Amino acid sequence: MQYAADRRAEANRLAFERLTKADPVLVDVRPAGEFIPGFTRETILTSGPPMDWPDYVGGQREAIIGGALFENLAKDRDEAISKLDAGEIKVGPCHDFGCVGSLAGIYTASMPVFVVENRTFGNIACCNIYEGSNPRRLNYGVYDEGVRERLLIVQNEIIPVVAETLRHTDGIPLKPIIKRALNMGDELHSRNTAAALLFLRELVPSLLAVASSSGSDRVTRAVKEMSDDHYFFLRLSMAAAKATADAARGIDGASVVTAMAFNCRGFAIRVGGLGDAWFKGPHASVEAKLFEGHTEDEITWMGGESIITETIGLGGFAQAAAPALQTYQGGSYEAMVSRNQELYQITVGENPDYLIPALGYRGTPTGIDIFKVLESRVLPVMDVGIAGRNGGQIGAGVVRAPLTCFERAAEAYRLQYG
Amino acid sequence: MQYAADRRAEANRLAFERLTKADPVLVDVRPAGEFIPGFTRETILTSGPPMDWPDYVGGQREAIIGGALFENLAKDRDEAISKLDAGEIKVGPCHDFGCVGSLAGIYTASMPVFVVENRTFGNIACCNIYEGSNPRRLNYGVYDEGVRERLLIVQNEIIPVVAETLRHTDGIPLKPIIKRALNMGDELHSRNTAAALLFLRELVPSLLAVASSSGSDRVTRAVKEMSDDHYFFLRLSMAAAKATADAARGIDGASVVTAMAFNCRGFAIRVGGLGDAWFKGPHASVEAKLFEGHTEDEITWMGGESIITETIGLGGFAQAAAPALQTYQGGSYEAMVSRNQELYQITVGENPDYLIPALGYRGTPTGIDIFKVLESRVLPVMDVGIAGRNGGQIGAGVVRAPLTCFERAAEAYRLQYG
Numbered sequence: 001m002q003y004a005a006d007r008r009a010e011a012n013r014l015a016f017e018r019l020t021k022a023d024p025v026l027v028d029v030r031p032a033g034e035f036i037p038g039f040t041r042e043t044i045l046t047s048g049p050p051m052d053w054p055d056y057v058g059g060q061r062e063a064i065i066g067g068a069l070f071e072n073l074a075k076d077r078d079e080a081i082s083k084l085d086a087g088e089i090k091v092g093p094c095h096d097f098g099c100v101g102s103l104a105g106i107y108t109a110s111m112p113v114f115v116v117e118n119r120t121f122g123n124i125a126c127c128n129i130y131e132g133s134n135p136r137r138l139n140y141g142v143y144d145e146g147v148r149e150r151l152l153i154v155q156n157e158i159i160p161v162v163a164e165t166l167r168h169t170d171g172i173p174l175k176p177i178i179k180r181a182l183n184m185g186d187e188l189h190s191r192n193t194a195a196a197l198l199f200l201r202e203l204v205p206s207l208l209a210v211a212s213s214s215g216s217d218r219v220t221r222a223v224k225e226m227s228d229d230h231y232f233f234l235r236l237s238m239a240a241a242k243a244t245a246d247a248a249r250g251i252d253g254a255s256v257v258t259a260m261a262f263n264c265r266g267f268a269i270r271v272g273g274l275g276d277a278w279f280k281g282p283h284a285s286v287e288a289k290l291f292e293g294h295t296e297d298e299i300t301w302m303g304g305e306s307i308i309t310e311t312i313g314l315g316g317f318a319q320a321a322a323p324a325l326q327t328y329q330g331g332s333y334e335a336m337v338s339r340n341q342e343l344y345q346i347t348v349g350e351n352p353d354y355l356i357p358a359l360g361y362r363g364t365p366t367g368i369d370i371f372k373v374l375e376s377r378v379l380p381v382m383d384v385g386i387a388g389r390n391g392g393q394i395g396a397g398v399v400r401a402p403l404t405c406f407e408r409a410a411e412a413y414r415l416q417y418g
Numbered sequence: 419m420q421y422a423a424d425r426r427a428e429a430n431r432l433a434f435e436r437l438t439k440a441d442p443v444l445v446d447v448r449p450a451g452e453f454i455p456g457f458t459r460e461t462i463l464t465s466g467p468p469m470d471w472p473d474y475v476g477g478q479r480e481a482i483i484g485g486a487l488f489e490n491l492a493k494d495r496d497e498a499i500s501k502l503d504a505g506e507i508k509v510g511p512c513h514d515f516g517c518v519g520s521l522a523g524i525y526t527a528s529m530p531v532f533v534v535e536n537r538t539f540g541n542i543a544c545c546n547i548y549e550g551s552n553p554r555r556l557n558y559g560v561y562d563e564g565v566r567e568r569l570l571i572v573q574n575e576i577i578p579v580v581a582e583t584l585r586h587t588d589g590i591p592l593k594p595i596i597k598r599a600l601n602m603g604d605e606l607h608s609r610n611t612a613a614a615l616l617f618l619r620e621l622v623p624s625l626l627a628v629a630s631s632s633g634s635d636r637v638t639r640a641v642k643e644m645s646d647d648h649y650f651f652l653r654l655s656m657a658a659a660k661a662t663a664d665a666a667r668g669i670d671g672a673s674v675v676t677a678m679a680f681n682c683r684g685f686a687i688r689v690g691g692l693g694d695a696w697f698k699g700p701h702a703s704v705e706a707k708l709f710e711g712h713t714e715d716e717i718t719w720m721g722g723e724s725i726i727t728e729t730i731g732l733g734g735f736a737q738a739a740a741p742a743l744q745t746y747q748g749g750s751y752e753a754m755v756s757r758n759q760e761l762y763q764i765t766v767g768e769n770p771d772y773l774i775p776a777l778g779y780r781g782t783p784t785g786i787d788i789f790k791v792l793e794s795r796v797l798p799v800m801d802v803g804i805a806g807r808n809g810g811q812i813g814a815g816v817v818r819a820p821l822t823c824f825e826r827a828a829e830a831y832r833l834q835y836g
Contacts, residue, residue, distance in 0.1 A: 183742040184603045184612050185775070194602050197615035200622070201645050208626065208634035208641070216630035220623045227619050323775035324601040333776050357603070357741035358751050358776065 004418060008371075011253035015272045016348040016367040018248040019256075019312055023119040024240035025171040029163040033109025036097050036126060040109070042073060042089050043097075047105035047303030048263025049278035050093045053084050059141025059302035059391055060264040063104035064091055066143025070151060071108035095259055096276075099126045100242045100305040102235065103139045103385060103393075111151075112159045116174065116239040118247055125242035127235040129154050132225070135291065135393040141302050142391040153225075161210065161222035168206035172199065174240040177233075178314070179353050182364075187322040189306060189315030190329055190383035190396055192233035199236065200227050234306065241308040248272050248367075255413055256348060257311055257368040260380065260401060262304040269405045271370055274412055281404030288386045288397030289330030298388040299395075307382045313351045313366030316381035316398065317343050321356045321364075329383060329396040339381050339398075340365075346372040346380065370413070373406045422836060426789075429671035433690045434766040434785045436666040437674075437730055441537040442658035443589040447581040451527025454515050454544060458527070460491060460507050461515075465523035465721030466681025467696035468511045471502050477559025477720035477805055478682040481522035482509055484561025488569060489526035513677055514694075517544045518660045518723040520653065521557045521803060521811075529569075530577045534592065534657040536665055543660035545653040547572050550643070553709065553811040559720050560809040571643075579628065579640035586624035590617065592658040595651075596732070597771050600782075605740040607724060607733030608747055608801035608814055610651035617654065618645050652724065659726040666690050666785075673831055674766060675729055675786040678798065678819060680722040687823045689788055692830055699822030706804045706815030707748030716806040717813075725800045731769045731784030734799035734816065735761050739774045739782075747801060747814040757799050757816075758783075764790040764798065788831070791824045 033039050044067040046060060056064060065080045068089050074080035083089045094101040099113065107113070113126040131137040131150055138147050166172070177198045184194030200223065211219045226232045249258050254272030261268050261278070268278040283301050290296070309315035319325065319336035326333060337358065343365040344350070350363030368380055379400040388394035451457050462485040464478060474482055483498045486507050492498035501507045512519040517531065525531070531544040549555040549568055556565050584590070595616045602612030618641065629637040644650045667676050672690030679686050679696070686696040701719050708714070727733035737743065737754035744751060755776070761783040762768070768781030786798055797818040806812035
């Protein structure tokens with residue numbers, strides 16, 4: 001028994017080291033279908049544990065159909081559905097393709113993805129690009145002409161400038177940006193305002209070079225889109241978090257969470273020492289602040305993997321760094337601080353790099369240990385966008401992971417490790 | 419008596435309105451000697467109430483001599499001193515020329531100044547440019563070949579790009595930048611990190627246009643200097659604050675402070691209803707965090723007018739917005755928050771635009787009323803850089819204005835208004 005406990009502690013120390021020594025660097029932007037192994041033209045990725053197509057419901061199902069139409073895999077909605085039914089269009093889970101999905105998390109072959117390399121451990125993670133601030137977006141279960149146009153602007157006008165600019169650099173290290181942004185009111189999940197500006201600053205010399213050689217108009221447009229959208233950096237934060245968390249996968253005996261994800265059916269977690277199994281539970285509980293004109297009964301679940309940021313000690317685990325978040329997701333700063341402090345009970349350690357100035361530069365609680373969750377009954381806190389029944393974003397809020405996932409994971413852990 | 423109290427309250431409401439309805443906009447960058455009325459080639463401005471040349475001592479005296487040498491008004495130190503003794507080189511107080519001085523606050527004719535227009539009330543204020551992060555700077559009483567070179571880089575390489583870029587805009591409104599920066603961990607005096615990035619973002623489209631028409635190298639260099647120096651925006655914050663505070667000058671019956679300033683001899687304040695008189699007292703008390711290798715006995719006073727930011731509800735009056743400031747100037751975040759809250763006792767109102775997220779978006783305490791200071795004995799808090807006996811910056815800290823200034827101002831107020 002003591003031997004098992006020692007072994008687990010040692011494994012969790014290693015997981016914590018992997019989580020904290022990661023060095024995520026943005027190295028490229030590439031079309032998903034070209035860059036990601038196994039990603040065919042007929043592949044559509046979506047958030048959450050793997051699931052059969054017929055099990056997708058509501059907004060997540062709509063988002064997948066929208067992805068098929070956007071990629072011109074079907075001439076209309078009916079054809080898209082029959083091709084999905086027939087398996088001619090294949091639905092896959094983002095995580096299994098080295099990606100993480102924001103909300104419904106739709107990836108199609110032509111969509112560009114940020115490619116982030118963890119330079120300490122050599123693994124790669126990807127995330128696709130923020131669609132913009134319109135609440136009606138593909139990843140919130142909406143697909144229409146406006147959504148399509150915006151997706152095309154992102155991939156044909158904004159991202160080519162970013163890609164060209166990146167080629168003038170040796171890659172943009174993301175950890176220093178995240179570190180600084182925590183000093184500037186971001187928690188890197190529902191608030192990325194400072195990180196976007198810090199990222200812009202890193203790009204400026206190259207943007208100037210590109211403007212100087214090929215004119216400033218398209219560069220100016222791309223910069224405007226990048227810096228006006230407060231969530232442009234979120235996808236980089238997510239890719240950095242995925243590249244970080246993946247390095248803690250497959251550590252024998254570790255009880256540290258390496259991924260958390262929603263789909264339309266519920267919540268699930270992965271654990272370092274338990275392979276790629278997902279431990280599922282019901283939906284998370286939520287305290288939301290809704291945009292004007294919306295009501296609580298509209299709240300619906302369409303998936304979500306942006307909570308990979310919480311997995312590495314950001315987002316809900318760094319709320320005390322982001323007092324301005326209250327205008328977006330509600331709640332008081334006092335509540336954020338006390339929630340944040342509570343989370344030290346369920347983590348392996350304090351992040352040596354991601355520090356919270358308002359807590360006297362204490363490192364963020366990092367590395368969720370399923371057994372600490374079970375002992376303390378403190379549930380992981382996550383900052384998320386809230387989707388509405390009729391599609392689109394209707395607000396934002398704070399959610400808590402359900403205990404069931406941790407109970408099931410602990411059961412599996414005991415079966416495997418005794 | 420009641421009539422007098424009512425009149426004062428009404429005058430202070432007007433002063434508060436002027437302080438809060440200001441709209442400071444950066445409109446130009448010009449050489450001080452060309453733009454500022456009465457600024458001759460032989461003029462040197464320095465911080466604090468007017469004083470005769472022989473009364474300047476220590477670092478502030480050295481800084482004035484350095485200014486004379488930098489401007490080539492004398493071939494060496496001895497000649498500079500005899501010309502100053504003879505009144506051939508004239509020393510003036512920054513405030514009387516519509517300027518504010520950072521620390522010793524040296525302005526000479528060739529130095530560029532930011533020109534900020536208060537578009538609500540039509541008045542203009544200026545501030546010269548941050549010299550850079552080297553602790554040895556002219557405004558900290560040091561003048562040597564390195565200081566001279568750096569000043570020349572600022573005025574010949576960095577600022578011409580900013581000036582050219584500005585000409586592509588209709589001016590850069592500073593209030594929106596300051597508002598946002600308060601959400602991003604700045605208090606706009608000793609921390610301007612976010613504001614510098616927000617300012618850069620405003621300039622980027624014009625910077626791209628300049629790079630596109632005349633090459634990117636010098637633009638890249640200027641951007642690097644602007645965004646690497648965490649205090650580049652301080653001078654814009656100071657000019658904005660001066661343009662704001664000046665609009666509250668000359669309000670009959672107002673007991674609101676319109677300027678605070680150090681020189682090497684002590685501290686002084688100006689009051690809205692008491693004309694341009696300065697009410698002097700001893701030096702402020704200080705809690706400092708010194709750079710490594712320095713000790714408290716080195717602390718010296720060379721002047722300082724950057725505390726104009728506190729006069730309008732920023733800096734020490736917004737410390738709760740800037741938890742990261744503790745690494746620069748010491749102290750805990752708890753102490754910052756409680757000091758910040760205390761200051762509501764001495765101000766006329768809560769700023770409608772400058773809000774503190776961590777205090778539930780409460781407006782910063784704005785408009786220091788000398789009588790409230792006397793009643794509460796709560797002294798204005800200011801965030802300042804600390805100069806060393808041998809010149810140069812040796813740290814930063816929090817200072818409190820001396821009560822004497824407020825007592826003397828109250829005496830004058832009673833004499834004038836009964």
